[in-house]
Amino acid sequence: AQKITQTQPGMFVQEKEAVTLDCTYDTSDPSYGLFWYKQPSSGEMIFLIYQGSYDQQNATEGRYSLNFQKARKSANLVISASQLGDSAMYFCAMREPSGGNQFYFGTGTSLTVIP
Amino acid sequence: DAGVTQSPTHLIKTRGQQVTLRCSPKSGHDTVSWYQQALGQGPQFIFQYYEEEERQRGNFPDRFSGHQFPNYSSELNVNALLLGDSALYLCASSWGQGKAEQYFGPGTRLTVT
Numbered sequence A: 001a002q003k004i005t006q007t008q009p010g011m012f013v014q015e016k017e018a019v020t021l022d023c024t025y026d027t028s029d030p031s032y033g034l035f036w037y038k039q040p041s042s043g044e045m046i047f048l049i050y051q052g053s054y055d056q057q058n059a060t061e062g063r064y065s066l067n068f069q070k071a072r073k074s075a076n077l078v079i080s081a082s083q084l085g086d087s088a089m090y091f092c093a094m095r096e097p098s099g100g101n102q103f104y105f106g107t108g109t110s111l112t113v114i115p
Numbered sequence B: 001d002a003g004v005t006q007s008p009t010h011l012i013k014t015r016g017q018q019v020t021l022r023c024s025p026k027s028g029h030d031t032v033s034w035y036q037q038a039l040g041q042g043p044q045f046i047f048q049y050y051e052e053e054e055r056q057r058g059n060f061p062d063r064f065s066g067h068q069f070p071n072y073s074s075e076l077n078v079n080a081l082l083l084g085d086s087a088l089y090l091c092a093s094s095w096g097q098g099k100a101e102q103y104f105g106p107g108t109r110l111t112v113t
Helices: none
Strands: A010-014 A019-021 A033-039 A046-052 A064-069 A074-079 A088-095 A103-105 A109-114 B005-007 B010-013 B019-024 B031-037 B044-050 B053-057 B064-068 B074-078 B087-094 B108-112
Touching: A010 A019, A019 A109, A033 A064, A033 A074, A046 A064, A046 A074, A074 A088, A103 B031, A103 B044, B005 B087, B010 B019, B019 B087, B019 B108, B031 B074, B044 B064, B074 B087
Parallel strands: A010 A109, B010 B108
Antiparallel strands: A019 A074, A033 A046, A033 A088, A064 A074, A088 A103, A088 A109, B005 B019, B019 B074, B031 B044, B031 B087, B044 B053, B064 B074, B087 B108
């Protein structure tokens, strides 16, 4: 089974609007970490936000927030007030101790912000 | 504060050749992981180095090998290159093997012809 599933190959959002990128995960470890990375066309993976499995509150970092629904094994990324510079690939990733703390990545979502 | 650096940026090799990619971790980081990202896919974990030893390995053949030096920098070696090895190779560094997030370098784009 896939560890990380991102079902939206491509998304479009109007500038200044909010957008939600979906991510579901699969693990039996009680302790794990969930991450979102942004990858512009230049290729570098840019860390956006982190959610630990025991964190009671949803993580937020500026315009980024993570909608963590543990029972549904869902970790959606919400970007508020989209900007043209947000156009990029977005990857959800998970780290679990049983996997030696390696990162498992999804297939990504391509976000395009429309002026 | 220098981030993760990788060299070279781009590389073109012929099938059957060998290649070495290099990575310097972010200042203060001691753990280096390597990932392969094929076009249109997410990164796939190759292996991780900590204290100069390979600590964890993904589902990659022995043609992929690595090394970590005392200054924490790392090399990824790929022998007997195949066309399917063409990909973006990403290096990521972190502090320790625990729960720290990983910081990625800009990657090396390898093309095998």
